[in-house]
Amino acid sequence: MVHKKTGALALVAALLLSTSAFAQDKRVVTWNGDYDPIPLAAAEALIVDFEAANPEIDVVLTNFDHEAYKNAIRNFLTADPPDLANWYAANRMRPFVEAGLFADISDVWAANGLMDSLAASVPSSTIDGKQYAIPYTYYQWGIYFNRDAYAAAGVEVPGPEGVNWETFLANCEAFKTAGIDCVTTGSSALWPVAGIFDYLSLRTNGYQFHSDLAGGKVSWTSPEARAVFAEFGKLQPFVTENHAAIDWQDAAAIFVQGKAANYVMGNFAVGVFKEGGMTNDNLGFMVFPEITAGLARAEEAPTDTIHLTSGAKNPDDAKLFLAFMASAEAQSKWNAAVGQLPTNKNATVPQDDPFLVAGFAALSTSTGGIAQFWDRDADAEYAKAGMEGFQRFLVQPEALEEILAQLEATRARLFPQ
């Protein structure tokens, strides 16, 4: 009995020794992420590459459920901070930066020439002149269209460069006559309508207006804002009825069935369209039509990011990994596996995916700027109030004055002049 006990103790001691010895010759970098299966596999492949190049470092990725992560991050950043954590750029990271939970990584940006290679993402990674994020992927938004629906209504199929706004609205009339919804969306989760509004806003007044509106610097009753709602009003009769009761996936079903012709969406929806039976032959992509002629074209491309936490135990090696994630090779590999776009301008895009190629072309030729999306550019509470206003306008366009007054009251409260 006694022998057994000492034997067990010796075994435990030996195990402890061996793990601590293991930990001693490998420096651990902990990373908390929120990946779905495909991105997770891609991230693990990157870790293998990184560890092969840096054999003395062990990167440990703890993966969370995507929705649960949004709450978990608020606890673990204080209670048990990992070295690295996934999050989103622009205003989404601001609360964590202001609470001092994300660390300043301007040195990583400077040391690796990221100001140049990640040029398009500098504004969304920067708060008060310092960089707090490594953007490693984004995806384009635009109009996905069903060629079969265009054929059924006898409307000419647009090319990748799209059509102009008058033609688009005229097409909508033709679709209406044919009993097809010109534009579909499912707004029960609110954010899909923000995509439509953002594009109308970017095309009517440009990127700076979008940014100022999201920042609370522009009045909702200004002539510029009214102009956006005027265009929104022109589109309103052609949007799927009852969109407020359905999710974006339900609207995707309407789109796949050819009961709707166009869908203003992000590139992540392509997977859903294809699962529904669409192929590269009948699914098309075009940029949102030009409204104000001559305006520099801006696009929406929400960016996902990795951050160094302030409580990191191994910040030096974590920074090495961040630099790796910013590199063209790592981004090309991860994004090719996931079907999104790399933020590094030297990275490559798989040429056999027409939507990625089109998205890369649309984003790299957009001279107006890259917007993150309404709910990432605007403060969270302001974003929600705005999206409720957009949804209400799509349901009750006659209530415009009330909507604008309410949004203006929210702005006055959140951004005291």
Next chain:
Amino acid sequence: MANASDAVTAVPVRRAAGWWNQRTLAPWLFLAPGLFMFGVYVLWPIIQSITLSFYDWNGLYNQDGEFTGTFVGTRNYAELMTDPAFETSLWNNLKWLVLYMAALPIGLFIAIFLNQTVRGMRLYKSLFFFPFVISQVVVGLIFAWFYAPNFGLFYLLTEAITGKGTAILANPDLVTYGIIAAGLWPQIAYVMILYLTGLNNVAADQIEAARLDGAKGWKMLWYVVLPQLRPATFIAVIVTVIGALRSFDLVSIMTNGGPFGSSRVLSYYMYEKALGEYGFRMGYGAAIAVVLFAIMMIFISGFIWKMWRDETQR
């Protein structure tokens, strides 16, 4: 035997000797676990919520684990007074309270209908009770599909009758009533079970006597049966009021408070502000919770007062 009688006579002596004797201590010992639980899980959170409602806090602690909120006094409450979403939620809660009461007469009617001895009655009873057994989330999903535009049964029915389908959950004026109807389905079943057990205890001799005196139909129900069902009615009112006030799951499952916030109720608005994706205003959420608590207290103290009165009158 002698020892036992000694002990019996010894009790009054010891009781006079001090406060902490067996008789006074025992109830507190038995209550202690319950009191501890009640204090830690009910009283303390209430105090914390009330305290938090005077702060502006985004739910984050800083790196050193310090609270990052700022004290704002009653500003959260002042903001509530002018918040149109809060007003909508309050009105919707009122609609819930009033319309949920329909569960009582309907539940009573079904209970009386089912309170007869027919072959297979147990099966019918269980079928009527079924909606209460399934989760509220499932009830919400079933009704969401029932109302769903384009393929929902309700939508197709209205389309067949009026020529134009009505998507209840997309209509800001109808959405709350649609959710209440979904909530009533299990609530009626609950009330029905309460009345069915109550009906088992209705004195058969009183019914017999009333029948001899010529009472029947509504008069029999109103003057003879209902008075004997008072305890069941009391419990049914309590569970219905509480069910109406804490109506969170159905709103969350069916509409997320939409379209544009038209179907919000206080409990859901609190969740949205404190824990929702665009929320994390803990202080403001706590202020909503305090208001909801105050409303519930009106009913709860009424019930406690009635129960206390009944106990002392006995």
